Amino acid sequence: MSLNVQLARLFSEIALLLELQEANPFKIRAYSRASQALEALDEDVGRRVEEGTLQEIPGIGRDLAGKIKEYLETGVLVEYLELKEAVPQILVEMTRIPGLGPRNALKLYHELGVESLKHIEAACRSGEVAKLKGFGPKSQQNIVEGIAFVQHASERIPLGLALPYAEAFIEILSAMDEVDQISPAGSLRRMKETVGDVDIVVGSASPEAVMDAFTGHQLVDRVLAKGKTKSSIRTLDDLQVDLRVVEPKVFGAALMHFTGSKEHNVRLREMARRKGLKINEYGIFDVSSIKEKADQAGEESPRAGKRLSAATEEECFKVLELPWIAPELREDSGEIEAALEGRLPDLIEDSDIRGELHVHTDASDGKMTLEELIEAALMKGWAYIGITDHSESLKIANGLDLDRMQWQIERIREADERYKDIRVLTGTEVDILRDGSLDYPDELLKELDIVIASVHTHFRLSREDQTKRICDAMANPYVNIVGHLTGRMIGERAAYELDVEKVIETAARTGTALEINAHPVRLDLNDRHSRIANSAGVPLVICTDAHSIGQLELMRYGVKVARRAWLEAGDVLNTLESEVLLKALHGKRPKKGK
């Protein structure tokens, strides 16, 4: 775990502990914001300490800068240790129960003296909880269900699972006459790699009809809340979907509001406030003149002023004197500053991708034949496709030995001759062996158009050994790309121990490209590492690693990661013409004839 992430988690943990001590709410927020700022920081916080520029990070002041240094120097934070000592662990556990926050957790703790979730559940079942002031039978029931939920709570849902769900609901609702506009929102629209729930925003003059259709749908297992503007449901496989319905004329403001991120919205509202404006989900309002009059008359300020805009997001940003900011960037990780200074990136789009460099045919563990693959690539309008089956030692994936590899090269070259409208490139996904050497000899690798080197074995090496292993592989002049660098599989397997920053430095030095693996379970590199790699000058490729025709459609998930990493088309090699691409990939090879 990087230092930035460690500190971010510490600060957010401190925020929760402070909340459970009923500390000053603004102090709590300061810690939360600092945590978020560190999470979003795209350079090593250690470097900031060396440069003495810690306090230039928004949200980090003198005090927290001191705490960061303390942690760097001593490896611990005294304040955190003291808080952890002072706050009973059960309180922290209780706040994980949906619907039960810090205030009520404290109340249960003090009134009932609970010591475990089991204890709370028993108190609910015996009816004790309902007798407490502020609680009733309903909240008692919700706590029982909440405990059951956290006990088998699935992690956040991978985007690749949530997006199809959102699309299913949107397809159904958008067919209704009552629905004028509809869009996904929240982390799903920002295309985060995992989402906690699915948010959908609808513009409609008949909210009741829309809510009825939504909550009554067959995908719905349980209705969690149902109102005129907001309803929440849970699907059979525990995915929560929130639907917000607003008047069509304020759709833009609502979409902006519910797309978030929270931190991005807070920044925008603060900006608006300084301009005498107020932002909420119904629009942007001029409150300055009205507030003045109210102040003169000694009245309390009215709730809303003159509405300046609300119909579209573009309009809303314009009132704030900002260009429209792509949802993928809305994380308060520099996008507002970039927008103010007119240097927002021109983000890569699906249509920029001209070809695919990493696929498996039935020669190794793919499901499709070479011809089926080429036909599918042609249908997608791609200009080239690199065939990269597994190498010899990966027996489980039917890796090709040297003889079969020679045969494979010949048939790819033959296919390239035969298909005039697409370049079919020879290649391999060669295994990086335990010692950092490669599974094929250089004499073979140098014959290939594309060499992707990947780790498929020995995940449990030490951080040093694993890092050295991959860096050694990149030193090979014929390795063009490193595939799925960290090996993580979302919700299935953590990344192996690896110094990613060091690998990125080595990639930059050796001129090796890194892959953004587009499979929604991998998305590896992730957005953060992709952004760092790009800043370091490392070339990137986006590949599906498809093992079947259908998986070629997963390219869009890789493009989403790239967009979240602020990448432009020019930062991604497989947006190039084939000749230019090969030249870029082979830049590190020794010159021929020497």
Place this chain on the structure above:
DNA sequence: GCCGTTTTCGGCCCGACTGTTTTCAGTCG
């Protein structure tokens, strides 16, 4: 605890829904 085109002190983003109330606190996003 942070921060400054109102401010180095006094503010700090905004609203819906639920479940409990009898006007509102707590939670969530």
